[in-house]
Amino acid sequence: MEVSNPPLAQVLAEANLHPQPFHREHPDELHTPSWHAASNRPIVDGKYNDPGTGELRDAGGLVFSGPPAVDIIITNIHEGSSNNIFRTQLPFHMEKLLGWILHVVGERKLQLDSVNATPYAIRVVLAHELNEGQFHETAHEMANGIWGQQ
Structure with missing residues (x-):
């Protein structure tokens, strides 16, 4: 077969x-912050600081987990x-x-x-x-x- x-x-x-509220799925899992990929800035409360304008923007698009x-x-x-x-x-x-x-x-x-x-x-x-x-x-x-x- x-x-x-x-x-x-x-x-x-x-x-x-993907960004989502933290909840443990594994006993050894760590809490990791999400980062906005395009700006390389952390996402806090669903927003990131746009380095080009200095404005807070809604996070969307590709994200990754940082340290x-x-x-x-x-x-x-x-x-x-x-x-x-x-x-x-x-x-x-x-x-x-x-x-x-x-x-x-x-x-x-x-x-x-x-x-x-x-x-x-x-x-x-x-x-x-x-x-x-x-x-x-x-x-x-x-x-x-x-x-x-x-």
Whole structure:
């Protein structure tokens, strides 16, 4: 029986963080502030300070989570694979995320080129032959599989 991967658009949509009231979904989850991507300013009470005009504006468009969230970038450099990059920010301590990511690497027997981790960033470079769907499914599990772990 062939396992079907979720459509790329669905995987990408699930990885995006959207502004919403804080509520814990995981016992280790941290509270992380939302940032307005275009202005690179924090969002407070649904508004951000526009650096061009100095005005307070309603936040809309792309947002991301800032520290203490950890910025994760996963890429694959295998010569036979498509050039893909997966990015997300997650509200966990770096050590917990790194442990989960390495668990996925070991469980799936992935070829790993390098890993770099700092308190607020993890960079994972795979060197494993994966097609686009396999890469996004693997990266999604590395980044978001932690939500199912208690």
